[in-house]
Amino acid sequence: MHLYVEGGGDKNKSLQIACRKGFRQFLEKAGLKGHMPRIVACGGRQQAYDDFCTALRQGKPAMLLVDSEDAVATQSPWGHLLQRAGDGWPQPPESTDDHCHLMVQCMESWFLADRDTLRTFFDQGYNEKALPSAERPIESLEKSSIYQALSAATRACKTKAPYNKGEHSFDLLSHVDPVKVAAASPWADRLVKSVKMAMGI
Numbered sequence: 001m002h003l004y005v006e007g008g009g010d011k012n013k014s015l016q017i018a019c020r021k022g023f024r025q026f027l028e029k030a031g032l033k034g035h036m037p038r039i040v041a042c043g044g045r046q047q048a049y050d051d052f053c054t055a056l057r058q059g060k061p062a063m064l065l066v067d068s069e070d071a072v073a074t075q076s077p078w079g080h081l082l083q084r085a086g087d088g089w090p091q092p093p094e095s096t097d098d099h100c101h102l103m104v105q106c107m108e109s110w111f112l113a114d115r116d117t118l119r120t121f122f123d124q125g126y127n128e129k130a131l132p133s134a135e136r137p138i139e140s141l142e143k144s145s146i147y148q149a150l151s152a153a154t155r156a157c158k159t160k161a162p163y164n165k166g167e168h169s170f171d172l173l174s175h176v177d178p179v180k181v182a183a184a185s186p187w188a189d190r191l192v193k194s195v196k197m198a199m200g201i
Contacts, residue, residue: 001037001198004052006066007107007170008041015166016041022170030178030192035199037063045069049081049089056094063198065191068102069143072187077102098198101191104139107169108146112138113184114176121172124158138184 008019019041027036042048045066055062069087072080077100078091091100103109111118112131119126130152132141150163161167182189 001061001063001195002040002055003037003063003065003195004040004042004048004055006042006045006048008043009166010043010047012043015170016043018170022173025174026176026178026181027192027195030182030196032192032195032199032201035196035201037195037199045087049087052099053092056092056099061198063099063101063195065101065103067106067143068104068187070105071140071142072102072104098194101194102187104185104187105141106143106146107173108143108150108165109138109141110181110185110188111150111172111176112141112146113188114180117172117176118153121168121175122154122157122160122163125154125156127153127156129153130155139187 003023005019005023008016020039023039024036027039040051042051048064048066052062052064066081068080068084070084074080074083076097078089078095078097080102081087081089081100082091112134115128115131115134118131119128131149132145147163147165154160154163178188178192182192
């Protein structure tokens with residue numbers, strides 16, 4: 001099975017490699033080691049959707065994983081992507097809801113589920129108090145506020161630059177605990193369970 005993911009930059013080979021590695025290590029730690037889908041780093045979200053649709057038309061087993069970008073008000077991921085301004089994506093006739101998965105509201109939301117890893121990763125100068133309260137559900141946090149919080153929390157770090165998506169995101173993804181992420185994010189939990197089922201686990 002191919003998992004088409006948003007991320008990795010357009011025509012940026014090093015970022016695409018980092019993207020594939022980050023998702024591979026995340027899913028391996030989630031219990032898929034030895035039963036992994038092929039991860040395809042597609043760059044932008046539109047490219048991910050287009051590549052996914054092409055795979056389905058060719059009869060290939062495939063799943064799509066993109067940021068929701070906004071709060072999700074429906075249980076159907078396809079319903080969200082159809083209604084969302086900027087997407088308007090129709091559900092491919094060859095697909096079901098099980099083929100479509102969302103990072104709510106963005107991949108960085110997952111990092112807030114594992115604050116121990118954030119603290120260790122950024123180390124000296126890291127200011128956890130700049131993050132939203134741990135009591136707030138991570139899927140309720142707006143994408144812009146998460147980016148701002150990560151930037152503020154890492155601004156004074158001694159050994160790493162302030163949070164930068166290209167520099168840090170996929171490296172962090174490879175370190176976070178998928179058990180903590182799935183516990184904090186119903187949509188992440190749905191992804192892990194769906195991929196396991198598709199891979200026969």
